Amino acid sequence: MSAHITSPAFKDNAKAALADPNLRKAMAIIAGPMAGRRVESASELPEFEALRDEAVKIKNHTLAHMDIYLERFEAAATARGAHVHWCRTPREARETVLALCRSRNARTVTKGKSMVTEEIGLNAFLEQHSIQPVETDLGEYIIQLAHEPPSHIIGPALHKTREQVAELFEEHHPDYAPNGIKPGPRSTEPQTLVSEARAVLRERYFQADVGITGANFLVAENGATMIVTNEGNGDLTQSLPKMHIVVTSIEKVIPTLEDVSTILRVLARSATGQEMSVYTTVSCGPKRPDDADGPEEMHIVLLDNGRSEMLGGELQELMRCIRCGACMNNCPVYQSVGGHAYGWVYPGPIGAALDPHLIGLEAAQHLPNASTFCGKCQEVCPMRIPLPKIMRHWREQAHDKRITPPMQRWGIEAWAWLAQRPALYRLATRIGMTALRAVAGSKGRLRSLPLADGWTAQRDFPAPQPGGSFMAQWKSGRRR
Amino acid sequence: MSNSRERIFNSLRRGLGRGPEDAKAQAAVNARLSAMARNLVPQRAQLPHPQQVKLFIEKITALTVTVQRVASTAAVPDAVADYLVLHNLPTEIRMAPHDELRALPWQKRPLLQLSEGPGRATDLVSLTPAFAGIAETGTLMLHSGPQNPTTLHFTPDNHIVVLRASQISGSMEDAFAKLRAQVGGADHWPRTVNMVTGPSRTADIEGVPVLGAHGPRRLHVVLIEDVPQDAAQAQQP
Amino acid sequence: MLTPPQEAPHNPRVGLFVTCLVDLFRPSVGFASVKLLEEAGCRLEVPDAQVCCGQPAYNSGDRKDTAAIARQVIEAFDGYDYVVAPSGSCAGMLRDHYPALFAGDPEMKARAEAFAARVWELTSFLVDVLKLETIQATLPAKATYHDSCSGLRELGVKRQPRQLLAGVNGLELIESPAAETCCGFGGTFCVKYGEVSADIAGRKTQAIKETGADLLLAGDMGCLMNMAGKLQREGAAVTVRHVAEVLAGMTDQPGIGEPNWGGSEPR
Numbered sequence: 001m002s003a004h005i006t007s008p009a010f011k012d013n014a015k016a017a018l019a020d021p022n023l024r025k026a027m028a029i030i031a032g033p034m035a036g037r038r039v040e041s042a043s044e045l046p047e048f049e050a051l052r053d054e055a056v057k058i059k060n061h062t063l064a065h066m067d068i069y070l071e072r073f074e075a076a077a078t079a080r081g082a083h084v085h086w087c088r089t090p091r092e093a094r095e096t097v098l099a100l101c102r103s104r105n106a107r108t109v110t111k112g113k114s115m116v117t118e119e120i121g122l123n124a125f126l127e128q129h130s131i132q133p134v135e136t137d138l139g140e141y142i143i144q145l146a147h148e149p150p151s152h153i154i155g156p157a158l159h160k161t162r163e164q165v166a167e168l169f170e171e172h173h174p175d176y177a178p179n180g181i182k183p184g185p186r187s188t189e190p191q192t193l194v195s196e197a198r199a200v201l202r203e204r205y206f207q208a209d210v211g212i213t214g215a216n217f218l219v220a221e222n223g224a225t226m227i228v229t230n231e232g233n234g235d236l237t238q239s240l241p242k243m244h245i246v247v248t249s250i251e252k253v254i255p256t257l258e259d260v261s262t263i264l265r266v267l268a269r270s271a272t273g274q275e276m277s278v279y280t281t282v283s284c285g286p287k288r289p290d291d292a293d294g295p296e297e298m299h300i301v302l303l304d305n306g307r308s309e310m311l312g313g314e315l316q317e318l319m320r321c322i323r324c325g326a327c328m329n330n331c332p333v334y335q336s337v338g339g340h341a342y343g344w345v346y347p348g349p350i351g352a353a354l355d356p357h358l359i360g361l362e363a364a365q366h367l368p369n370a371s372t373f374c375g376k377c378q379e380v381c382p383m384r385i386p387l388p389k390i391m392r393h394w395r396e397q398a399h400d401k402r403i404t405p406p407m408q409r410w411g412i413e414a415w416a417w418l419a420q421r422p423a424l425y426r427l428a429t430r431i432g433m434t435a436l437r438a439v440a441g442s443k444g445r446l447r448s449l450p451l452a453d454g455w456t457a458q459r460d461f462p463a464p465q466p467g468g469s470f471m472a473q474w475k476s477g478r479r480r
Numbered sequence: 481m482s483n484s485r486e487r488i489f490n491s492l493r494r495g496l497g498r499g500p501e502d503a504k505a506q507a508a509v510n511a512r513l514s515a516m517a518r519n520l521v522p523q524r525a526q527l528p529h530p531q532q533v534k535l536f537i538e539k540i541t542a543l544t545v546t547v548q549r550v551a552s553t554a555a556v557p558d559a560v561a562d563y564l565v566l567h568n569l570p571t572e573i574r575m576a577p578h579d580e581l582r583a584l585p586w587q588k589r590p591l592l593q594l595s596e597g598p599g600r601a602t603d604l605v606s607l608t609p610a611f612a613g614i615a616e617t618g619t620l621m622l623h624s625g626p627q628n629p630t631t632l633h634f635t636p637d638n639h640i641v642v643l644r645a646s647q648i649s650g651s652m653e654d655a656f657a658k659l660r661a662q663v664g665g666a667d668h669w670p671r672t673v674n675m676v677t678g679p680s681r682t683a684d685i686e687g688v689p690v691l692g693a694h695g696p697r698r699l700h701v702v703l704i705e706d707v708p709q710d711a712a713q714a715q716q717p
Numbered sequence: 718m719l720t721p722p723q724e725a726p727h728n729p730r731v732g733l734f735v736t737c738l739v740d741l742f743r744p745s746v747g748f749a750s751v752k753l754l755e756e757a758g759c760r761l762e763v764p765d766a767q768v769c770c771g772q773p774a775y776n777s778g779d780r781k782d783t784a785a786i787a788r789q790v791i792e793a794f795d796g797y798d799y800v801v802a803p804s805g806s807c808a809g810m811l812r813d814h815y816p817a818l819f820a821g822d823p824e825m826k827a828r829a830e831a832f833a834a835r836v837w838e839l840t841s842f843l844v845d846v847l848k849l850e851t852i853q854a855t856l857p858a859k860a861t862y863h864d865s866c867s868g869l870r871e872l873g874v875k876r877q878p879r880q881l882l883a884g885v886n887g888l889e890l891i892e893s894p895a896a897e898t899c900c901g902f903g904g905t906f907c908v909k910y911g912e913v914s915a916d917i918a919g920r921k922t923q924a925i926k927e928t929g930a931d932l933l934l935a936g937d938m939g940c941l942m943n944m945a946g947k948l949q950r951e952g953a954a955v956t957v958r959h960v961a962e963v964l965a966g967m968t969d970q971p972g973i974g975e976p977n978w979g980g981s982e983p984r
Contacts (some may be wrong), residue, residue, distance in 0.1 A: 014913050029687040031920075047522045054519045061512070067492040067500065068509045076666065086485035138693055139684035155684060162686055190685040194693055201694065206601050221513055222666035224673075232680040232695025235634045239672070250488065255512045261652040262519040275539075276617040278681055279695065282673040292577065292629035293598035294671050304488045311495025332899040336916040370910050372903030372917070373776060374866035392776070399778030408777070408909070416774045416782035420789060425768050433741050445949060445974040454911020459918060459946035462742065462974030470735050470744035474763050480748055480967075 003121045003149060005359055007343030010366035014337040023338050026159045030152070030328075031335040037273025038326055038380065045275075051265050056384050058259045059320040066311065069220040069253045070302075076223025080285030082298040090120035093303045097122060097212070097245060100299055101131050104243050106209035112227065112234030113137035114214025115153055115323060116303055117247050118345045119358070122212075133212075134204045136233035138197050145172050151339030153346065154271050154325040159338050162188040169196055201233070211237040211295065215248035216322070217263070218300075221256045224284040225300060228267065228277045235281055244286070244295035249303045251319040257282075263322060266382035271324040306357055314393045318354055320383035327377035327387060333370055342367055349377035353390040361394060365403050368394035426471065433464040516660075518653050525616035525651035529707065532615040536648045537703070539618025543678030544691065545699045552704065553580075556642060557589045559702045560607065563640060564592075567698070569605055574636060576608040578627040581642065599635030606632040606696075607640045611662075612655040613648040613701075617677055620701070621655045624672040633674050639696040644704045731759040732797035734790070734811065734836075736804045737769040738938035739959075743973065746938065749965035750803045750839055757847045759799075766793035770807040775814065776904050784818040788825065791815065791832045799846065800836045803961050804937050805868015808838040813871045838868055839961055840936060844877040851880075854966040857887035861930035862960070863921075863944065864897045865937035878936060878960050885963060888932075895924035902943040918947040926953055933957045945973040 006013060017023050042048045062069055074084045087093040093116075101109060109126065111117065111133050123133045123144070135144040139157035143150055145168045150156030157165070166188045169176050176196060187193070205211075213234045215225040225246045227234045238244040254260055268274040287294035310316050328334040328348025339347035344355050344364070352367040368391035377387045398404045418425045440446050440463030448456045455461055467473060493499060527535060537547055548559045564571060575581055577596040586592060599606060608628065612621040620641055624630045633639060649655050652675070663669060680695030691697050731754055739746045747763075754761050771786035790811065794800045802808040812833045819826040843849040860882070868874035882890055901907065901917025908914075921944060925933055933948070933955050935941050945957035956972035971977050 011910070014910070018912055018916055026686070033687055045522060045524075047520060050520055051522075058519065061508075064496070065505050065509050067489055067496065068505055070489075070492070072509065072513065079667065080669070080671075086488055088484045088487055092484060136694065137684070138682045142684065155687070157684055158687065160685075165685055190688040190690050193685055194682060194690045198692065198694055202601055220509075221516070222669045224669065230680070231682045231684075231693035232634045233693065235630070235674065236694055239631050239634070250492075255509070256516050257656045258516055258518050258653055261521075261656070264652065265522070272683065274677075276619055276675070276677040278676065278678050280619075280675040280677070282669075282675075284669045284671055284673075286671070288624075288626075288671055290626035291624055291671055292626060293631045294624060304484075304491070308488050308491035308495060311492055312497060313495065316495075332901060332917045332920075333910075333913055335920070336913050370906070370913065372866070372899050372901060372906050372914075374899035374903070375870040376866070376897075376899065379870055392778070395776065395778030396780050397778070399780075404778065409779075412774055412777045412779050412905075413782065416771075416779060416786065419768045419771070419774075419786050420782075422766055422768050429741055442976055444971060444976045445946065447950075452908050454908040454914070455946070457911060458915035458950060459943065460949040460974055462942045462945050464742045465744055465970065466977055467744065470740040470747035471763070471765075473744055474747070475765075478748070480752055 003118055003345050005344050005363055007355065007359065007364045007367060010341060010343060010370060013341035013343055014370070017337040017341045022161045022164065023159055025161060027335050027338055030158060034272070035329045038270055038329065041269040041273040041275060045265070045269070048266070048269065051262060052382050052384060055263045055266050055382060056320065058254070058262060059383060062254055063251075063311065063316060063319055066250070066253065069255060070250060072220040073218050073223055073253050076220065077285065077300060078223070080223050082223065082285045082300055085299060085301045086304070087301060088304045090303070090305055093120045093247065093301055094122055094125045096301050097247060098126065098129055098131070100243065100245055101126070101210050104209050106131055108132045108134060108204065108208045109210040109212055110134050110136050110204055110208040110237045110241065111140070112211070112213035112229065112237040113140050113156070114212065114247055115345060116214055116249050117212065118150060119305065120247070120303065122247065134201070134208065136201050136205065136237050137229070138194065138231060138233075141197055141201065142168060149340065149345065151347065152325060152328060153323050159340065162190060162193065165193050169193065173200055205236045205240050208237075208241045210243045210245060211241040212245045212247055213238050215246050215252055216267070217260050218248065218253040219257060219260060219282070220253055222284055224282045226260065226280065226282050228264070228280050230272070230278045232279055235279055238283060239294055242295055243297045243299070244283070246298070246300045247303070248300070249305065249307060251307050267322050267324055270326040270380065270382040310357065315357055315390060317385050318390060320385055321350055322383060324382060326380040326382065330376045330380045332372060332374060332376070349387045349391075353387050353394070356394045361397055361401070362403055365398050426469070430469065430472070433469065436463050437466065521651050521653060522616065527615065527650060529648070532650050533645050533648050533707070536613050536615040536618060539615065540678070540701060543618050545618070545678055545701060547701045547703055549703045549705055554585055556584050556702055556704065557586050557592065560640060561589045561592060563700055564605065567638065569638060572605065574599065574603040574606045574632060576628055576632055578609050580609055581607060598629035599631030601635065603636040605638045605640065606636040607642070608632050610641045610643045610647065612658060613643050614650070614652055614655050614675070615648055616651050619652070619675050619677040621659070622674045622676065623659065623670040625670055630672045630674055633676060634695045636696055637692070638698045638700065640700045640702060642702050642704070644706045646706050726798050728758050728760050729798040731761050731799045731801050732794045733761055733763045734767060734770070734794070734800050734802040734807060735763060736802055736807045736938065738942070739803055742942065743938055743959065745967060745970045746803050746959040746961050749959070749961040749967045750801070752965040752967065753839070753843060753852070753961060754801060757843060757849055762797070764793040770810040772806065772810050772904055775810065780818065787815045787818050787829065791828055794832065797835065799842065800832070801839055801842045802836070803839040803959065805838045805865050805872055805874050806937050806939060808836055809867035809871035812836040838872050838874050838936065840878040840881060841872060841874050844880055849881070851884035852964050854884070854964055855886040856963055856968055858932040859889045859891055859930045860932040860934050861891050861893050861925055861928045862896060863900060863933065863935040863940060865935055865940045866899050868936055869897060874936065878934075881964050882934070882960070888963070891928045891930050893924050893928045895921060898924070900940045900944050902939045904939065907943060915947065918943055922947045922951060922953065925955060931955055934960045934963060936960050941973050949974050
């Protein structure tokens with residue numbers, strides 16, 4: 001029982017998304033201003049491209065020594081008084097977190113943003129065991145109220161309009177009083193909505209028995225976990241309750257703070273176009289005896305969930321991912337269908353490359369196929385992950401394992417068979433093209449085409465030029 | 481779970497094609513962790529100190545952080561009081577129990593009500609020291625300790641930070657190196673190091689940037705110009 | 718991105734890789750390529766055994782068939798100084814992807830690598846290898862240029878077509894902010910995920926229309942047919958052509974997908 005999977009219904013999901021006017025608005029923001037800010041901030045730092053190369057080198061080195069760095073991290077974190085829990089599966093991770101919460105008789109846990117907790121389906125699990133998780137990142141909070149999964153890894157509620165957010169607050173906040181006046185006209189100003197969420201969540205931070213955050217980095221040098229946020233919710237989540245649980249995955253390990261510094265320079269710029277996110281926090285164990293504040297216990301739950309198997313194979317480079325979201329902001333398919341259409345935790349190009357490994361190719365087979373291979377994701381990825389190459393790897397797996405729908409496979413195989421027999425190919429295509437020309441007549445194009453409705457539903461199909469194929473004309477002596 | 485640990489490491493080593501005691505790999509890790517070598521550091525983070533100060537001020541100002549430059553520690557209480565008046569804030573301040581802040585001449589502004597301790601839900605204004613300023617990005621580095629409750633960096637609406645110009649460095653790497661040197665190595669690393677770059681913000685609703693999501697809506701720096709002006713000028717290229 | 722040879726042979730022997738879409742749908746692009754290459758001093762030939770670069774199979778995960786097609790192409794173009802294609806997508810396939818298809822066959826891999834080193838996209842070949850600085854052509858039009866993804870990102874084709882178009886008398890080039898954005902074609906993607914593809918195409922045509930251009934140019938037939946089909950369904954008055962036709966001064970044929978009232982035989 002991990003997060004709910006609707007990836008097999010990608011086509012239906014996409015269709016619904018394309019018909020949703022609110023989503024169209026939201027996607028225009030992602031494709032416009034969000035993607036634009038990355039370009040701007042990258043162009044303001046002359047060393048940006050060189051820093052990307054450095055970041056790639058750091059991660060490649062770390063991955064090549066991942067076992068040793070994880071051991072060093074564990075030793076250092078333990079020496080600082082943190083407890084490290086190794087979990088192979090989402091189930092182990094959920095049960096570890098539950099046991100920790102129970103050790104504190106926890107009723108409420110606050111949560112900073114963590115994609116790994118989405119991956120393991122933690123919220124639903126805690127609720128089943130009568131523990132109330134409260135998401136504190138504004139976007140996560142909004143979608144928790146709406147009972148929806150995130151649609152974007154750094155902007156989980158970007159698919160919601162301000163009107164929809166105002167409606168959710170009205171429904172869920174008994175004392176919701178826009179502008180402090182009750183009863184007031186509903187304000188849909190983002191500033192007002194943010195203040196409302198701030199006020200409501202403020203109490204929750206202080207009531208919570210346990211605070212759960214993710215981690216952007218695990219620093220081998222000193223055993224620290226690091227989070228990078230803008231709102232400050234992660235810091236309130238981890239510093240006020242008696243217990244801080246970090247739920248993250250093993251590929252976040254990084255050697256030194258110098259190495260972290262380099263990656264930070266490309267992370268925020270790629271994610272939001274900032275030079276630095278507002279809060280970058282290095283956390284090293286629980287409260288020290290003399291400390292004025294901080295959690296009494298710190299636990300680090302490290303999830304594998306198949307990542308260790310990615311080492312040394314086609315997928316290894318995916319572990320360079322720093323979850324910035326640039327690939328989705330810039331993906332033409334994501335910009336059309338949004339994150340929910342992908343049907344699982346990680347959407348967009350990174351999801352198309354990663355999800356087949358995490359939820360199985362059968363369930364995720366649409367994802368690596370639903371790409372134009374335009375290469376924009378690889379162009380913008382700060383860690384230069386060859387995402388199209390990995391998507392192609394999955395297409396090859398699907399073909400070899402006969403997961404690809406039979407009609408599609410036969411079609412391609414028949415075409416390839418023909419393409420290897422030029423004379424026969426020319427005969428077959430001559431018949432086909434003659435038919436297309438005949439149907440199009442002098443109009444030069446077709447408005448519908450059997451078997452190619454996907455094209456002609458919303459586009460005309462240009463007919464072949466008159467006079468036969470190039471090869472036929474060339475052979476008959478035409479030269480210009 | 482120890483079984484899980486073993487299985488994860490076995491799986492990692494299968495992928496890497498080697499055992500746990502590979503001498504070459506261990507040596508590579510030891511070398512990197514002990515060298516703590518810097519990777520490429522942008523030019524802009526390697527300016528002479530006076531320009532670092534200038535860049536720091538430019539950067540934090542662009543982030544909507546306000547700065548008041550004062551000539552000496554003696555002027556800090558006035559600067560703090562002026563800030564409260566400017567923003568029409570009450571005179572109650574939650575202050576870090578820090579020696580340097582305690583030593584300030586607060587008697588000059590008897591109306592200020594100072595209390596010490598960690599952050600509370602109701603605090604409107606906090607006052608803390610900082611460990612460093614990072615010019616490259618306009619970032620403040622603050623850390624936890626007996627005299628430094630980190631909740632003060634997050635709970636109040638207004639966070640006032642007292643920083644000396646001499647604490648400003650060029651890059652994150654400079655600031656980390658300074659902290660390592662001060663605490664005496666990774667083994668004595670503070671529980672928490674906060675790097676704060678501007679006031680709390682979110683763009684989670686329609687991508688519109690809004691300040692004051694959960695942390696402070698306003699961030700104010702009182703900058704003590706403890707580097708002599710003429711020395712600073714002498715260093716100008 | 719590409720390193721042109723230090724000294725290009727004087728009258729190089731060039732094999733034209735026609736591409737299947739040019740062959741079947743738009744022979745005029747093939748003849749325009751012939752004209753451009755011959756006028757630039759190439760001894761041009763069109764090997765008979767060529768069919769397609771294999772992308773439909775390659776992008777569908779059928780590696781085995783792709784390798785068989787690649788072998789056929791490599792053999793068909795044996796002995797030419799250069800292989801030139803009026804398509805960034807096909808040239809990218811031949812150049813960037815063929816060698817990887819023969820990972821387990823060192824001999825064939827070496828052949829594929831030697832072959833790949835001789836492959837060029839048309840405009841890049843004219844500018845980067847033949848050092849053509851300008852061309853003689855006239856076409857009064859306000860044009861905008863679409864950088865097709867493979868040409869742009871795999872081969873670094875960006876400046877070359879623009880440099881040549883600057884020499885076309887009467888042609889004004891208006892840059893679209895979305896010039897580098899995918900048009901949504903994506904090979905079999907455009908039919909398998911037709912609705913998504915059409916939506917991407919719609920954003921693209923919107924950006925094209927916003928430039929005010931009356932002529933859309935690109936170097937790839939797949940993208941061009943997709944954008945032409947979308948523009949025409951929307952009733953937009955934008956003519957769509959392959960850049961080679963304009964550079965060769967061969968614009969007597971109607972644009973892509975336009976009516977051909979004047980009979981069926983090309984001149």
